[in-house]
Amino acid sequence: METIGEKTTTTAPPVAELHLHIEGTLQPELIFSLAERNGIDLPYQDIDELREKYEFRDLQSFLDLYYANMAVLQTEQDFTDMTCDYLKRAAAGGVRHAEIMMDPQAHVSRGVALETCVNGVAKALATSNEDFGVSTLLIAAFLRDMPEDSALDVLEQLLDMNAPIAGIGLDSAEVGNPPSKFQRLYQRAGEAGLRRIAHAGEEGPASYITEALDILHVERIDHGIRCMEDTEVVQRLVAEQVPLTVCPLSNVRLRAVDKLEDHPLPEMLAIGLNVSVNSDDPAYFGGYVDDNYQQLVKVHGFSVPEQATLAANSIRSSFASDERKAELLEEVTQWVKESLPPQ
Numbered sequence: 001m002e003t004i005g006e007k008t009t010t011t012a013p014p015v016a017e018l019h020l021h022i023e024g025t026l027q028p029e030l031i032f033s034l035a036e037r038n039g040i041d042l043p044y045q046d047i048d049e050l051r052e053k054y055e056f057r058d059l060q061s062f063l064d065l066y067y068a069n070m071a072v073l074q075t076e077q078d079f080t081d082m083t084c085d086y087l088k089r090a091a092a093g094g095v096r097h098a099e100i101m102m103d104p105q106a107h108v109s110r111g112v113a114l115e116t117c118v119n120g121v122a123k124a125l126a127t128s129n130e131d132f133g134v135s136t137l138l139i140a141a142f143l144r145d146m147p148e149d150s151a152l153d154v155l156e157q158l159l160d161m162n163a164p165i166a167g168i169g170l171d172s173a174e175v176g177n178p179p180s181k182f183q184r185l186y187q188r189a190g191e192a193g194l195r196r197i198a199h200a201g202e203e204g205p206a207s208y209i210t211e212a213l214d215i216l217h218v219e220r221i222d223h224g225i226r227c228m229e230d231t232e233v234v235q236r237l238v239a240e241q242v243p244l245t246v247c248p249l250s251n252v253r254l255r256a257v258d259k260l261e262d263h264p265l266p267e268m269l270a271i272g273l274n275v276s277v278n279s280d281d282p283a284y285f286g287g288y289v290d291d292n293y294q295q296l297v298k299v300h301g302f303s304v305p306e307q308a309t310l311a312a313n314s315i316r317s318s319f320a321s322d323e324r325k326a327e328l329l330e331e332v333t334q335w336v337k338e339s340l341p342p343q
């Protein structure tokens with residue numbers, strides 16, 4: 001704990017990161033070094049020119065760059081390196097458990113074998129606890145702007161190859177691609193014993209959250225901030241304590257909210273929604289989970305108990321074992337003791 005003037009600052013709490021796209025952790029420096037390793041010509045002269053592109057109008061303008069930059073991911077080692085970089089940085093920022101999404105269709109569609117991307121990420125995750133003190137699991141996310149049959153085809157291949165996935169998610173361009181489009185995919189995943197989550201209510205309407213719950217039977221909603229536009233949806237989410245994996249810096253960068261000062265998270269927390277703080281695509285949105293906490297403390301003055309509630313929500317909403325959850329909740333209790341000023 002550090003005291004600056006009147007204000008007591010703390011390090012970020014120990015958390016579970018529940019909303020993280022591994023491809024969104026590809027830092028400009030790694031993009032350039034992988035391009036060189038793989039002999040790929042980038043349409044940017046240097047890192048500064050690439051960084052100039054990180055001004056987004058909306059979700060789609062970000063997705064265009066996010067998919068284009070994936071061209072540098074070619075070999076299993078590339079996927080492993082990217083994942084190790086994330087784990088190292090996340091661990092330094094307090095992440096103790098991570099449920100990591102990857103977009104298999106974004107790689108298969110550009111000619112990278114499914115085994116290459118899955119095995120590359122899985123290799124880093126297999127030893128994440130020993131290497132970085134972060135327990136992990138992998139979630140295959142499907143692109144909602146592609147046909148459901150493509151998702152079903154990739155899911156069957158993942159099942160056939162016994163891929164080490166714990167669940168499925170739904171991401172990419174939300175508006176016009178409602179959850180109901182993926183009913184068969186989620187039914188199949190349920191039959192296969194997979195956990196189910198989906199992005200909903202990021203740019204899309206609150207009704208997409210209801211569809212994800214009622215039609216896809218998801219256990220968590222990624223983002224969900226637009227629930228605040230519908231009182232009945234909010235009441236239901238509070239009553240059922242549906243976890244919402246909120247990503248404040250992402251919402252600002254993608255203009256879902258104008259500025260962090262306007263973010264609904266403080267109100268969401270105050271009315272009893274089960275919210276957690278996550279980074280989404282930290283290489284693109286200006287920060288990892290700890291950066292999100294730091295900004296929230298600075299702009300919204302979140303107290304130590306409020307941060308602890310957000311951290312505990314993340315752990316309880318995770319798919320970690322009960323034993324791991326208990327261990328991490330104890331770490332949050334310890335963090336509170338160390339962070340509160342002495343009486």
Ligand SMILES: Nc1ncnc2[nH]cnc12
Pocket residue numbers: 021024059066171172173199202250280281
């Ligand atoms: N914030 C986001 N929303 C939808 N799809 C994504 N893919 C990566 N980041 C995403």
Ligand SMILES: [Zn+2]
Pocket residue numbers: 019020021171199222280
């Ligand atoms: Zn996301």
